[in-house]
Amino acid sequence: MKVAKVSGTVVxxxxxxxxxxxxxxxxxxxxxxxxxxxxxxxxxxxxxxxGETVLVLDEGNSSRQIFGVDTGPIRATxxxxxxxxxxGDFSLQGP
Amino acid sequence: MKVAKVSGTVVxxxxxxxxxxxxxxxxxxxxxxxxxxxxxxxxxxxxxxxGETVLVLDEGNSSRQIFGVDTGPIRATxxxxxxxxxxGDFSLQGP
Amino acid sequence: MKVAKVSGTVVxxxxxxxxxxxxxxxxxxxxxxxxxxxxxxxxxxxxxxxGETVLVLDEGNSSRQIFGVDTGPIRATxxxxxxxxxxGDFSLQGP
Amino acid sequence: MKVAKVSGTVVxxxxxxxxxxxxxxxxxxxxxxxxxxxxxxxxxxxxxxxGETVLVLDEGNSSRQIFGVDTGPIRATxxxxxxxxxxGDFSLQGP
Amino acid sequence: MKVAKVSGTVVxxxxxxxxxxxxxxxxxxxxxxxxxxxxxxxxxxxxxxxGETVLVLDEGNSSRQIFGVDTGPIRATxxxxxxxxxxGDFSLQGP
Numbered sequence: 001m002k003v004a005k006v007s008g009t010v011v012x013x014x015x016x017x018x019x020x021x022x023x024x025x026x027x028x029x030x031x032x033x034x035x036x037x038x039x040x041x042x043x044x045x046x047x048x049x050x051g052e053t054v055l056v057l058d059e060g061n062s063s064r065q066i067f068g069v070d071t072g073p074i075r076a077t078x079x080x081x082x083x084x085x086x087x088g089d090f091s092l093q094g095p
Numbered sequence: 096m097k098v099a100k101v102s103g104t105v106v107x108x109x110x111x112x113x114x115x116x117x118x119x120x121x122x123x124x125x126x127x128x129x130x131x132x133x134x135x136x137x138x139x140x141x142x143x144x145x146g147e148t149v150l151v152l153d154e155g156n157s158s159r160q161i162f163g164v165d166t167g168p169i170r171a172t173x174x175x176x177x178x179x180x181x182x183g184d185f186s187l188q189g190p
Numbered sequence: 191m192k193v194a195k196v197s198g199t200v201v202x203x204x205x206x207x208x209x210x211x212x213x214x215x216x217x218x219x220x221x222x223x224x225x226x227x228x229x230x231x232x233x234x235x236x237x238x239x240x241g242e243t244v245l246v247l248d249e250g251n252s253s254r255q256i257f258g259v260d261t262g263p264i265r266a267t268x269x270x271x272x273x274x275x276x277x278g279d280f281s282l283q284g285p
Numbered sequence: 286m287k288v289a290k291v292s293g294t295v296v297x298x299x300x301x302x303x304x305x306x307x308x309x310x311x312x313x314x315x316x317x318x319x320x321x322x323x324x325x326x327x328x329x330x331x332x333x334x335x336g337e338t339v340l341v342l343d344e345g346n347s348s349r350q351i352f353g354v355d356t357g358p359i360r361a362t363x364x365x366x367x368x369x370x371x372x373g374d375f376s377l378q379g380p
Numbered sequence: 381m382k383v384a385k386v387s388g389t390v391v392x393x394x395x396x397x398x399x400x401x402x403x404x405x406x407x408x409x410x411x412x413x414x415x416x417x418x419x420x421x422x423x424x425x426x427x428x429x430x431g432e433t434v435l436v437l438d439e440g441n442s443s444r445q446i447f448g449v450d451t452g453p454i455r456a457t458x459x460x461x462x463x464x465x466x467x468g469d470f471s472l473q474g475p
Contacts, residue, residue: 001214001231002230009126039127050183057265059265061251075152086198105288105369107335108368108371245392251440255452271408275391277419297462297474299435357442358442365436
């Protein structure tokens with residue numbers, strides 16, 4: 001998993017029922033120095049908002065488990081809102 | 096998933112029935128600053144054209160689900176055309 | 191697997207029973223020159239503390255095996271505390 | 286998938302029947318600017334020669350499908366010889 | 381697969397029977413210019429020694445096949461000792 005900050009959203013026409021009424025979040029990945037370092041687009045499961053610090057789990061089988069499906073086309077999921085992430089040299093607090 | 100811009104196509108003789116009449120798109124991956132950062136070749140499922148902004152899902156099991164096969168040799172798929180991708184600092188609009 | 195140093199912990203509200211009473215460790219990955227190079231957040235299974243040198247196994251199926259579950263949403267696990275890691279040019283010793 | 290140029294071969298004693306009489310190709314990965322950017326060693330399935338431009342599929346389940354095995358120890362396969370790869374700014378032609 | 385040079389070993393207390401009496405090798409990955417570029421820790425299956433040039437297969441399902449287990453917590457394996465790796469611009473020879 002990675003700590004990320006939600007920077008925005010994607011609206012896209014994806015014609016697979018799995019994506020119906022699911023939000024796609026652009027998650028800026030935070031590196032060990034607290035900087036943004038890449039991003040991934042993850043499906044939201046915790047109702048995270050733009051600007052929030054979240055945990056992203058980037059594995060298809062894990063993500064399918066979370067949505068309770070055997071076969072959905074999904075790889076990355078926002079699984080949690082971070083209350084506190086202590087990296088040693090710095091830390092990030094949630095709301 | 097990643098946001099990408101279709102930059103071109105690949106024509107290749109692949110002797111597996113799965114690839115018959117499927118288009119292979121060269122997808123330039125867009126990073127969190129809006130720059131091109133690497134590419135992947137993905138199978139098209141949304142009839143995307145060169146220059147279009149798309150969503151690329153890069154996981155084999157997900158891609159096989161999308162094509163409804165248990166065992167196709169495929170990893171990355173263009174799953175959607177982006178209507179709007181809001182990265183916070185910039186945004187990309189679709190057609 | 192990678193050698194890593196535990197730099198901190200993450201507290202996050204994840205509403206999946208799998209994560210109940212599991213510790214999430216921020217693991218700074220050590221590269222072949224002994225420098226920190228990226229991190230991953232892994233579930234602890236060996237009661238590792240901050241500052242300890244550990245082995246991180248970053249594969250979902252492996253991690254699910256370790257926890258004895260078929261379907262948990264997990265990718266990376268701290269599987270061992272390093273007693274001695276000899277990289278040739280340098281080495282790291284455990285406690 | 287990635288576009289690659291076959292730069293050489295590997296001869297190695299691998300004592301698994303799967304690898305008997307299979308050729309291992311060193312494939313220089315071509316990035317979106319036409320430069321070599323990393324490599325992977327892939328099993329040949331199209332009789333590609335050194336210097337040829339090929340498509341590399343880097344996923345174990347896909348590769349196992351291609352060889353018609355459920356359990357072979359294989360991750361990357363050269364699945365096609367590129368006739369034409371149009372990256373927008375440049376293109377690569379096959380033989 | 382990647383060509384690597386064994387630079388050292390890791391001794392770690394891992395309390396999973398799978399790892400009993402298995403050697404963990406630190407494998408410096410060799411890039412297309414012959415330089416060391418990252419490393420991975422792989423389980424030895426060919427009795428490779430420090431300084432030897434080897435082939436590393438980095439996929440869990442493949443590695444489990446090699447050890448003949450359905451469920452072992454393993455991702456990367458040293459599958460062969462390289463006799464000759466011809467990268468075009470340079471080559472590496474085995475013992």
